Amino acid sequence: MTKRPVVIDCDPGVDDTLALLLAASTPSLDIRAINPVAGNVGYASTSQNALRLRDLLGLDCRVGRGATQPLIAPPRDAGEIHGTGGLGGYQLPVSDRDFDPDYAWDVLYQEAKRAGGALELVTLGPLTNVAIALLRYPELRQLIKKITCMGGTAHQGNTNVYAEFNIFIDPHACDIVFRSGIPIAMCGLDGNDSCMLTGEEMFSLFDRPSRVTPVTSHIAHFIHERNIGWGLPGSTIHDLVTMACFIAPEIAVYEPCYTTCETRSTLSFGQTVVDLYHVSGKQPNVDVLLRADKKTYMDMIAAMMAYYTTH
């Protein structure tokens, strides 16, 4: 079986960590690079976490040097939402391997060329690296097969009234990516919420004994306690749902919609404006996740935990 070549662009991040663990446990994937970007926490943390996670995952892929701040919008992060250091306070061992000598956008372009049009991209953070790649290499749009993106929403936002955090951080980058013509699957807040887990469901999965349980258990409890504190009924691990939809497209129900990104509004800066009811008459450019199958999602997490008992 030919493996699916993929570059993962991320801002680890507690839920990025779980998504990377799922990806690395999937034999059908050929992970070419993990490119960090500033987002959930500052670039110093996301880039360090990317290096250390590469060790944890047992991968020898590239880790490019990513963008330290958004294209135009002011630098911001999600504060304590991901805990000190971005991994809910968990400390991974310092890596003795360094970053790739090339920048994230150069790595992405080189890997896209190498894969001869088969490369897919999963983005779990702001789209700054990808936008820079598209600006730097206009022909890149013909070289990437598909982008599966955690970001946006067609309903209520989590950062302002309609904006989701990843897109809010760098709407101009999102605008560039959404206009690129590359097929995009957008896994947003509303669609991901179909895979919301109760505390019980989370712990029954992430507390299972394995090599990575110290990490998964710590993060699961961190996320759960934070969300309960916010009064949420459960936890949607957005990056993990997105990765599951990428790995197993059959669990995801998408609606192709014309989708743009708002870059000017003072109210909904960073909103993904989704033409869910097709009133614009414009050609759909984004597959918007409506829902994903929660049972299979949970089965995939269980299989991941089983994988790490022997890997």
Place this chain on the structure above:
Amino acid sequence: MEKIPVILDVDTGVDDAIAILHALASEKLDVLGITTVGGNQTLEKTTRNTLAVLELLGRTDIPVAAGAAGPLVRPLHTAASVHGESGLGAATLPPPTKQPEASDAVTCLRRWIESSLKPVTIVAVAPLTNIAILLKAYPHLKANIERIVIMGGGAFRGNASPVAEFNIWVDPEAAYMVFQAGVPMVMCGLDVTMQAIATQQDIDAFAGLGNAAGTFCADAFGHYYNFYKQQYGDAVDGCAVHDAVAVMVLTHPELMKTSPAYVEVDLSGEQTFGCTATDFRTRGRLHPFNTEVVMELDREKFIQLLLASAAQF
């Protein structure tokens, strides 16, 4: 039971006509007057249509005052493709014999509100131009306004753009002012009004009533229904009677589900211009709730009530 004093602000309009019909049929409402504005069609047509509908219903006792011809600061965009050239779809009504009031809408609104012993409810189912001017010019009237129920906007749905609804999009500055005015608002946006669907079967039922009002409704729906079929295809099983929902908030609130939200009209966005930005969130919302947003409707009962209303005339 004491009646609710109501003023309707309309741009008649197929669904405005049905809203007027339902308001005048209800024993719960005391319609003090109707004001008109340019919107679905030009002010001249929306005023003429409003007068003609009142004559059809035998209610020429209701005063009609013509208001703003167009939005506060923008040119008027009408919805002729939706409501037809006349504004009343395929219905033809005789030219009205009665004239509108000599005074303009804002003058009449002021007079009606000031002279009402009970706080007045305004049902505005058109661009909010008249209401914005009223509230800016005579802010003291807010004390005698119970609430403003609008058909307009949408929390998660648009029609003039993916996120902007026509009434708000036509005069977003006016809508902005009204939502910021501090008067309790009820928003019947596209989230709920796209549930207020009249199917072909329902339209046939109006025709089957056999009276002039029923025939008028069925005819009015004609062109309007075709627009919906063309625009939405199989995704919508008929045409939406948007404006009647706003009146039914007063006559039959038990058919609706509402949620409180902070609503502000987006004037700065490029893609989101004219959106009623609707924030239901408990965490992260920056302002207190200012609006009850109607999100659900019992469609069957809604249509039955409209049929019963038409049967009364």
